[in-house]
Amino acid sequence: xxxxxxxxxxxxNPGLAYETKALDKVSFxxxxxxxxxxxxHTGSGKxxxxxxxxxxxKPTSGQVLADGVDVNxxxxxxxxxxxxxxxxxQYPEYQLFEETVxxxxxxxxxxxxxxxxxxxxKADEALRLTGLDPxxxxxxxxxxxxxxxxxxxxxxxxxxxxxxxxxxxEPAAGLDPQGKRTILECxxxxxxxxxxxxxxxxxxxxxxxxxxxxxxxxxxxxxxLDGPPGEVFxxxxxxxxMGLSAPPAARFMELxxxxxxxxxxxxxxxDDAAKEIIRVYGKK
Amino acid sequence: MAIKDITLGQYYPSxxxxxxxxxxxxxxxxxxxxxxxxxxxxxxxxxLSSALLLAVILLSKIPFGYIARGLKPVLFIxxxxxxxNLLMTPGEVIAxxxxxxxxxxxxxxxxxxxxxxxxxxFSSSILTLATKPMSLTDGLDSLLSPLRKIGFPAHEITMMxxxxxxxxPTLMDETDKIMKAQTARGADFESGxxxxxxxxxxxxxxxxxxxxxxxxADLAMAMEARCYRGGDGRTRMNPMRFSKSDTAAFIILGVxxxxxxxxxxxxx
Numbered sequence: 001x002x003x004x005x006x007x008x009x010x011x012x013n014p015g016l017a018y019e020t021k022a023l024d025k026v027s028f029x030x031x032x033x034x035x036x037x038x039x040x041h042t043g044s045g046k047x048x049x050x051x052x053x054x055x056x057x058k059p060t061s062g063q064v065l066a067d068g069v070d071v072n073x074x075x076x077x078x079x080x081x082x083x084x085x086x087x088x089x090q091y092p093e094y095q096l097f098e099e100t101v102x103x104x105x106x107x108x109x110x111x112x113x114x115x116x117x118x119x120x121x122k123a124d125e126a127l128r129l130t131g132l133d134p135x136x137x138x139x140x141x142x143x144x145x146x147x148x149x150x151x152x153x154x155x156x157x158x159x160x161x162x163x164x165x166x167x168x169x170e171p172a173a174g175l176d177p178q179g180k181r182t183i184l185e186c187x188x189x190x191x192x193x194x195x196x197x198x199x200x201x202x203x204x205x206x207x208x209x210x211x212x213x214x215x216x217x218x219x220x221x222x223x224x225l226d227g228p229p230g231e232v233f234x235x236x237x238x239x240x241x242m243g244l245s246a247p248p249a250a251r252f253m254e255l256x257x258x259x260x261x262x263x264x265x266x267x268x269x270x271d272d273a274a275k276e277i278i279r280v281y282g283k284k
Numbered sequence: 285m286a287i288k289d290i291t292l293g294q295y296y297p298s299x300x301x302x303x304x305x306x307x308x309x310x311x312x313x314x315x316x317x318x319x320x321x322x323x324x325x326x327x328x329x330x331x332l333s334s335a336l337l338l339a340v341i342l343l344s345k346i347p348f349g350y351i352a353r354g355l356k357p358v359l360f361i362x363x364x365x366x367x368x369n370l371l372m373t374p375g376e377v378i379a380x381x382x383x384x385x386x387x388x389x390x391x392x393x394x395x396x397x398x399x400x401x402x403x404x405x406f407s408s409s410i411l412t413l414a415t416k417p418m419s420l421t422d423g424l425d426s427l428l429s430p431l432r433k434i435g436f437p438a439h440e441i442t443m444m445x446x447x448x449x450x451x452x453p454t455l456m457d458e459t460d461k462i463m464k465a466q467t468a469r470g471a472d473f474e475s476g477x478x479x480x481x482x483x484x485x486x487x488x489x490x491x492x493x494x495x496x497x498x499x500x501a502d503l504a505m506a507m508e509a510r511c512y513r514g515g516d517g518r519t520r521m522n523p524m525r526f527s528k529s530d531t532a533a534f535i536i537l538g539v540x541x542x543x544x545x546x547x548x549x550x551x552x
Contacts (some may be wrong), residue, residue: 056464087468094458097464097490107487111470143494157469 001084001164001197003030003053007062009050010221014060022048024221025062030165030197037208037229038201040218041243046201047090048220050167053199054087066165083112090170092154095145101127101145101153102138108161112130119160126160127153129193148179152186159190166190167199172207184211199221208248209233209268217242229268249273296413301529302344303414307423309530313537314411320519320544321403329547330399337406344414354409356401362401369394419524421446426524427513432515439515447503455496462491 010023020129022045030036040046051057053064055071055078061259064071067079089095098104105123114122127134130152137145144151151259168187172180202208208215208229215232217225219242225232233239233246236254245251249270256263256277265281269272292462300311317333322329331511337485341351355362380386412420421442428438463473 051464054468056467083470087465089461089465089468094495095462095469095487095491097487097494107471108469111472161470250429 001031001032001067003165004065005049005053006065007061008049008052009021009051009061010045010057011060012048014189017106022221023052026218026221026223028216028223028226030199032197033165033195034213035191035198035200035211036214036216037212038199038218039203039205039208042243044218044242046218046220047169047172047192050087050169050199050201053165055082055089067269079281082168084164085167086158086161086165087167088119088155088158088169088171090173091151091170092157093142093150096142096150096154096157097142100137100139101132101142102134104142104153105157105160106251107180108157112161122160123156126156129159129190130156131182131189147281148175148182151175151179151183155183163196165197165199167201169201170203171200172202172204180191187211187282202229203249204272205233205245207248209249209281210274217244230233294413295344296350297418298345298414300343300345302340302410302539304527304529305414305533306524306530307419307528308427308524309533310415310528311412311420311423311427313533314407316537316541317407318404319540321400321407323544324400325396325546325548326551327396329544330396330403332540333403333536334399334545336536337403338409340410346409346410346413351406351409351413352490354405358401358405362398365401366394366398369397396405410537417449418446420521422524429515439518443515452500454499455492458495459488462495463489475507 005026005028006025008020008026009174012018012020012022021036026045026049036051038046048057052059053066053071055064055215058072059104069077071082071085072202089173090146098107102120102123105126106119109119123138127138132149132152137149142150145153151171155168158166172183173189175183176224187198187200188211190196200208200211212229215225215227215229217232218221219240224242225235233250234248239246246254247268249272250265250268250277253263253267253276254267254272257265261280263276267276309435317336321333324333341348346548370386370390373393376389377385378388378391392438411425415423424445425439425442428436428442466475471484471487473481473488475481476484
């Protein structure tokens with residue numbers, strides 16, 4: 001699926017004392033099989049932007065085209081294309097409601113009008129893809145699971161709808177390190193197995209540096225940077241002015257360089273940092 | 285959503301004289317003003333009441349359109365009572381079409397009634413627009429506290445109101461979020477028969493209840509952790525104090541009320 005966001009503007013509460021411009025002429029394109037990370041300070045318009053991509057919010061001006069169809073129309077084509085875009089909200093575990101995990105995951109496919117067997121098949125696949133065993137927890141109440149498991153069930157609920165574009169809004173927020181790692185591994189395996197486009201909102205620069213093939217940076221409703229992680233994180237000063245930081249590995253290498261070490265500062269991940277240190281200091 | 289149309293309970297932030305008045309002054313003032321509206325029986329009297337209200341609106345710096353928005357939900361009732369009174373009052377006929385006749389008494393009565401209703405809504409809207417919900421309940425707490433002597437749980441009731449008011453926006457946000465999340469999963473809240481739509485509410489209501497209970501439990505724990513145990517001996521972070529402008533407000537109200545009673549006794 002190819003998504004084009006064109007000159008998107010959004011104003012909250014127009015005409016009231018609380019009027020705020022949340023999006024300001026945002027334009028970009030998402031292609032097939034990309035893993036894109038969207039970063040930005042709190043209130044920079046990330047969540048507003050992704051809600052537009054799914055057609056949940058109407059733009060004040062501009063449009064979102066998915067495979068050439070405007071997602072904001074009432075036509076059947078638009079509705080069909082919206083079904084192919086899956087959005088996992090922040091803290092998605094709060095949307096679970098069914099008696100069993102299995103039924104909850106089936107909610108999406110059922111709304112798409114699939115038969116019982118097809119729903120069951122999709123739910124089974126989706127749960128496995130998120131690293132959960134359908135036989136073990138499928139019959140449990142979703143409210144009886146741990147935080148990380150609940151979140152994976154919620155993600156499975158979206159995956160069961162077979163999205164061609166999967167948007168995850170801070171999927172690892174508020175989880176312990178173990179839960180966080182499982183969620184990110186789960187995102188990677190979705191990417192590998194389904195080869196769909198994934199748009200990931202994250203606040204953790206370490207995760208972004210490790211996962212992203214492309215990084216979008218938002219600030220005050222505008223899309224300010226768009227490019228591969230290496231390029232985006234090279235803009236240290238611009239990022240700092242927006243209240244964002246470079247990944248920890250990059251900051252560490254900067255400190256080493258500042259202390260006189262002849263290391264490259266264009267390193268982003270811990271693995272590369274280790275390699276760079278070995279390269280410079282290891283063999284003597 | 286229709287809930288957004290109601291101005292009642294929506295604070296309009298501003299730094300006006302009316303905003304700065306003590307909430308108790310504003311509550312008593314609004315109540316007195318409402319009583320006065322029912323005492324007034326003539327156009328002269330309503331001119332006086334409207335003049336006072338207009339002065340308050342101007343002083344409060346709240347845009348007039350914002351206050352008028354509060355009329356929208358009750359517009360139908362106003363029009364209905366207006367028409368009823370216009371057509372059903374017996375008296376001297378001044379206009380007649382087919383079987384419908386309008387009398388002079390009916391016209392006077394319905395216009396007065398219309399003005400009365402509009403003034404009532406406007407005055408209560410100003411109270412809630414110019415007073416933070418929290419100071420409103422604080423004011424009520426303090427005004428009702430003498431009733432504690434006869435066993436009326438004034439503090440508990442106002443605390444419940446405070447909590448309820450405080451969590452309306454939170455629950456509205458929560459509703460909005462869950463609604464969007466379920467819409468993203470293909471839930472349809474807008475079409476279908478009444479039965480289908482009622483069933484479609486389940487994916488919204490269950491998570492909302494779960495959230496509400498979670499919020500309530502968290503709040504109860506936070507209150508206990510701060511040793512909350514009811515109203516006795518509890519002090520305030522921002523104690524309420526009457527200022528000079530409150531005295532002035534009471535004097536103006538007193539003069540206004542005396543004038544209203546004077547006009548009424550003269551049959552004006």
